Amino acid sequence: MSFMYPAGWARERLLTSKVLDRLSERIPGFKRHEPEGRMLVNVAINDFKNYVRSMPPSPSVDHQEYADYWAERWLDKWRERVKLVLRAQDAHVFAKHERLVKETSYLWSRFPYLSEAVELVVDALISVSELCFTNLLAESTLRGELYRYKQTYKSDEEALRKLQGNPLAVVKSAIYRAKSLKHVKGPLVWLRVDENIWRTSTGKIIERPREGEDE
Structure with a gap:
């Protein structure tokens, strides 16, 4: 069955x-209105909106097939890329990210056309089927390139002057690095959670439905 889409906003709402x-x-015990359920919903909706923007469906595509296709791939990527950790676990990973944010805050807040740059990196991620936590991965990738960029200059101010003259160079490097993530195995996102989360739907997302439950 195929049909024409309504207006853009209605289409997005229906697909969401x-x-x-x-x-x-597909997720055991999923409750979208509970706190951790809302977190999961927010991530999924943002990722789905990015997917629709980057790879819009043709006007005649079936809504259910399009949503099913994305949801299955998104869940697979969550299982592959997201690692839930308790507060004391993998502290070095969070410390590294916090340091990256701090070290790049000056250039990040002054980056020309920042939202457009992030969108381009998101598109690069989606093009290699990295569909989960796309905003976070795009930001981290772009920040990583900014950090490498600033290392070649004596000060943030000098780095900013060069960056403003050619921001596309950094964006191209970030796009290349984003696409190279397809060769990386294992988690890309570490999610710090309360111990109770392990027993909720977020903790159970790694479980696949038993045969016959996905009908």
């Missing part, structure tokens, strides 16, 4: 609703 329904079916 179908995606959330699909996640509810």
